[in-house]
Amino acid sequence: MDTRQLVGIGMTSQRTRNRLLQRLRDSGIKNERVLAIIGSTPRHLFVEEALAHRAYEDTALPIGYGQTISQPYTVARMTEILLGDNERLDKVLEIGTGCGYQAAVLSQLVEQVYTVERIEPLYQKARARLRKLGMHNVDANLSDGGWGLASNGPYQGILVAAAPEVIPPSLLEQLADGGRMVLPLGGETQKLTLVVRQGDEFVTETLEDALFVPFLSGIQH
Numbered sequence: 008m009d010t011r012q013l014v015g016i017g018m019t020s021q022r023t024r025n026r027l028l029q030r031l032r033d034s035g036i037k038n039e040r041v042l043a044i045i046g047s048t049p050r051h052l053f054v055e056e057a058l059a060h061r062a063y064e065d066t067a068l069p070i071g072y073g074q075t076i077s078q079p080y081t082v083a084r085m086t087e088i089l090l091g092d093n094e095r096l097d098k099v100l101e102i103g104t105g106c107g108y109q110a111a112v113l114s115q116l117v118e119q120v121y122t123v124e125r126i127e128p129l130y131q132k133a134r135a136r137l138r139k140l141g142m143h144n145v146d147a148n149l150s151d152g153g154w155g156l157a158s159n160g161p162y163q164g165i166l167v168a169a170a171p172e173v174i175p176p177s178l179l180e181q182l183a184d185g186g187r188m189v190l191p192l193g194g195e196t197q198k199l200t201l202v203v204r205q206g207d208e209f210v211t212e213t214l215e216d217a218l219f220v221p222f223l224s225g226i227q228h
């Protein structure tokens with residue numbers, strides 16, 4: 008029998024998790040709380056078993072339906088930007104649940120996470136997975152995130168994990184005063200963008216290059 012199977016993923020992954028954290032630090036991630044959470048969140052449980060051995064590489068991986076689990080660097084960077092100087096946030100909306108990994112990271116820094124996915128099987132799987140992991144402060148929803156989630160807004164933070172060409176107006180409306188929205192903006196070339204709401208003004212800052220799946224409309228069953 009393969010000794011790795013005997014030792015189990017727990018021990019084998021400690022070294023690989025530390026290597027991942029080092030890589031994220033080298034790539035410029037500074038928020039130590041975010042790093043600690045990435046280090047302790049079991050990413051291998053968010054991908055198919057056949058890909059679990061690659062779960063702690065700093066790379067995006069397929070999750071089916073043409074979608075991917077985001078690269079750990081991207082999750083760390085967006086989380087760090089969303090938090091800004093805040094230790095914790097009260098209410099955050101995520102658009103694009105995918106496998107639920109980003110939501111799981113957020114759930115450890117936010118009182119209540121609302122997440123929205125438009126592909127029904129991904130939504131079903133992510134919801135079941137988050138429940139099983141005991142992440143009860145994540146509310147998963149099947150919906151077109153272009154509408155946001157008005158019933159629970161406004162949100163102190165909005166994180167968009169798919170790239171629209173323009174910011175959906177509903178998301179701007181649902182951002183609380185002083186709230187922060189992080190999203191990739193654009194088509195073939197995308198830029199990670201931070202929007203901070205100050206009253207009726209939306210102060211926008213263009214950050215680094217990004218590479219996300221497109222933001223699509225409608226629900227896919």
Ligand code: SAH
Pocket residue numbers: 074075076077102103104105106107108109110123124125126129150151152153168169220221222223224225
């Ligand atoms: N947050 C995920 C990343 C998923 S990839 C992670 O932790 O890895 C982006 C997801 O956004 C895909 O699952 C895609 O189906 C979803 N998506 C794209 N456009 C959307 C929309 N308008 N509303 C909701 N989800 C959307």
